[in-house]
Amino acid sequence: MFSSILVANRGEIARRVFHTCRALGITTVAVYSDPDAHALHAAEADLGVRLPGRSAAETYLRADLIIEAALAAGAEAVHPGYGFLSENAEFAQAVLDAGLGWIGPSPAAMSAMGSKVRSKELMAGAGVPVLGVVESPGEADLPLLIKASAGGGGRGMRVVERLADLPEQLAAARAEALAAFGDETVFCEPYLPTGRHVEVQVLADRHGTVWTVGERDCSVQRRHQKVIEETPAPTVGEPLRQRLYAAARQAAQAIGYEGAGTVEFLVGPDGRFFFLEMNTRLQVEHPVTEAVTGLDLVRLQLEIARGDRLPPSPPDPRGHAVEARLYAEDPAHDYRPHTGVLQAFDIPGIVSRFESGGAPRGLRLDSGVTAGDEIGVHYDPMLAKVVAWAPTRDEAVSALAGALSRARIHGVVTNLDQLVRVLRDPVFRSGGADTGFLATFPSAPADPDCVRLSAVAAALADAVGSRRTAVLGGLPNGWRNLPSMPRRRSFTTDDSTVDVHYRFSRDGVAVVDGPVVGTVSADRVELFRDRVRHAFAVARYDDATYVDSALGSVRLVPVDRFPKSGPAGPGGSLVAPMPGTVVRVAVAVGDTVAAGQPLLWLEAMKMQHQLPAPAAGVIAELRAKAGDQVEPGTVLVVLEQVGLEQVVLEQVADEHVVREREQETA
């Protein structure tokens, strides 16, 4: 076995590979970009090599630097993970040329599949059904799907509904492909909006054994990015499964494939299927296959790379596994990625990390981040994968939905809520989700009751927890001998402001026009809704309060009682007027000035005083010119404030005293 392996990747997949390496006693080597200097994958590797820079192009896509790193750290082999350089045959070749082992198929096999256009031709030749490349699209070919030839993970993909959009979409797809894969080649194929994405996991050794280790249904996708994956595929019957296996085997054998790979098919509603592509690497969603087979696919990759033989046949899958990908992006706002500090990252019931073991049921977390991590803009917004497995699909899906619904993820917006709703959706539950499912999945109608009750909980938690000071801190909160008015706390959500009115009484705290209140503490509040008690967990951070309950997770921003005000009123206050000479006027009537912008200079007692605009506005009147002698109180400039009445700007000598004038007068 290799004694040391470098993983040319980051995040959860780097950690996944390290996990197996550690189990096998292999020294682990990480590479890390500058933002990742303290990321988990870099921190837990035995050795790390810095890739200077921030963008993927400067770092994880730099084949030369990675090979140098492997050599410098004494690594014997390179594991590419997925994404980045994982399907770059030139990189694989360069690794081999550097005398290092390559955990993956041969560069020839990679390049055969690396071009999606070429691979389609190859597969068609081998008798595998394919969706033909549309060379010169016309009206009849619509809708079309643009794909990056070197791509994966949805990047570079575009659906084109109108021919007029084609040039623009092609350009965008090329740019995206270039940025993500270093290759701008794109092509078009017919777009089947209602098919199912079914893929077959393949493992092949160099001795001719080819395994097909179950299939995966990855139809729940947003913008061609997989979100939920499961095995076995719920709508694939045994005859179709065998035909898919056979086609996958043909594909692998056609190119002399070696290692772990995935053959992707689009399965139509009529049961016809088409070869889409073959991914010559480990898939993101490989854990579902591990969960039902008990295999360690990374370990098998390493063993195959070393030249080991696979046993004659793979283990039979048992039960069902489903994976949800947790992304730092907002499904309600066009999947806009979100950045920020991950304040809390807590998913209950996790029994294992990066491995599935042999238990008949369980919950696995593969994550590249932990609470406190900064989620930046540079890389993929996927935070983690959560995998549940159980004897039946229904149990596995329920377990996953349950765990995610109780997860506490604070600090960045995620698709957590959408995942839970999909996993509990009747269409999904019945196995009816095709690739168009998520595009039409309704975004969550903000449950006003959930927001309202969460705000009540946050207000009450703050109310009882707000005073822990030495000054009268032991007295009942909000105590009044003459209670006169309810207290108020307000919060804003993305689209609303919620006011909560409450009063303290001898019996505790009560909400005005609100629910019955149970026990209240600084981080937990019980409220009754229709006689049912709900518990709300309240967590406060610098910028927001998060409230989690069975109703959902709500982010609330407390409204300050004293709104932050802009610059003080016109003229400021208590400015000592002084006599002097105007030495320079920097503005003219009609000029628009910003608050604080110097308007004129006044010389007095051999010092030059800058007179800045007290507020933004337009110069309405200039009553002084250079050389004027002015007395205290003289009006110099009249400033018309935007949206306000005219304001007289008098001599406002702030601390903006400039001394350069002294040199001139000396």
Place this chain on the structure above:
Amino acid sequence: MKSTVDAGSREFAENREAMLAKLAELDAEHAKALAGGGPKYVDRHRKRGKLLARERIELLLDEDAPFLELSPLAAYGSDYPVGASVVTGIGVVSDTECVIIANDPTVRGGASNPWTLRKTLRALEIARQNRLPVLNLVESGGADLQNQKEIFIPGGQVFRDLTRLSAAGVPTVAIVFGNSTAGGAYIPGMSDHVVMIEQRSQVFLAGPPLVKMATGEEADEEELGGARMHARVSGLADHYARDEIEAVGLGRRIVRSLRWKKQGPTPGPVTPPKLAEEELLGIVPPDLRTPFDPREVIARVVDGSEFDEFKPEYGGSLVTGWATVHGFPVGILANARGVLFSAESQKATQFIQLANQSRTPLIFLHNTTGYMVGTEYEQGGIIKHGAMMINAVSNSTVPHISVLMGASYGAGHYGMCGRAYEPRFLFAWPSAKSAVMGGAQLAGVLSLVNRQAAAATGRPFDEDADAVVRAMVENQIEAESLPMVLSGMLYDDGVIDPRDTRTVLGLCLSVVICEKAAGPYGVFRM
């Protein structure tokens, strides 16, 4: 402490019912103070975009901090509205205990009447005695001119007190929300820190009409005393706010920047009483001739219901002992069976001296009918012993707090640190009564004197007329002894719900423990 109170007993239920009835009457009077000038003036005030006095206070206070409103019944029983057009109290602003004085402009424009003055002076006295920074939320049309003779001459004390506070190193802040004219102008004038509000504050010695009268000048209000003028020309305003909310925020910032160091010891850990405060409603019998055990009260007020009794076997009509309330060590003197004998007087004297030795604040729980009378007791030196106790109380230098639970009659009121003995705070329960003696006794004494006078002059004594007079006198005295009447006259700092006793004491103890520290003079306003 063990309790023998049976909360399920009929007696308890009757006591409770009587107390709740009195609390309902009290609430009705408090509601008058809270209503300010009534819906019409409150609405008018709001329509001007202004906050009410209590809203200003609520905004000024730290969120969810406690606030003890003082003298809420001031002017009760007088011709002036209950509350006396000003709100005063103690609360926490920027983690600092402060005295807050806020004019209620919905009541006759916030104009001062004699009770406004007394209530304000009492608040300033509390600030001075306990070294609490003062925040004046000013909006007042000045003195009620028709009653100027009752206000003008004594009213000067407000400004003297403000600057003497400053001289004593106690900061003073004025936030001017509206009018602050004539004498009122000296409130910002005498304060260390002044906030004014754009287009709202108007501070001048004389408004345009008076200026016209005095000099013939046609003065413009804003030029004469507007916020901008004071912020930029006269220098009377240190801070210029655009609206009330910003002004209150500035007030909070000023207090924060005082970096006020609270003097005195920090309290120890706080444990609630083991017995329910709620049961305080059922302890005092409606008829004060029925005695009750003050230990039942103490057990529901002090930390952990723990009370170390001093001399329990001696002078049993007065309970004395040590406890902590909200973590503050205290000595407690509480009347048990009404009457103070020589032994009780001597016990009290010794206990007060001990408290002074250990610098422990004292709490007096009143339920006394006075010192024992009669030949035996006079011969036994009851005057000497009573004098001893009054001497000890008068010259004790630890802070005192009095709570009138029931009767507080005769010299007993003095010995137990009545108002004239300057306790730092004095509160009454709705069940309290205070007078030179009970109404029946006083009427009886008058009747006896009349009867003797009739006998001496040989006139026939009219029994029927006597009965009428006795009833009238008794009713008058009973009415005058009621806590709301006494509170209206500022003879206490408020009538409190018995269940709030522990909280009120905790708050007051926190402020009375501040030892003195002084500077050479007050800040001169430039």
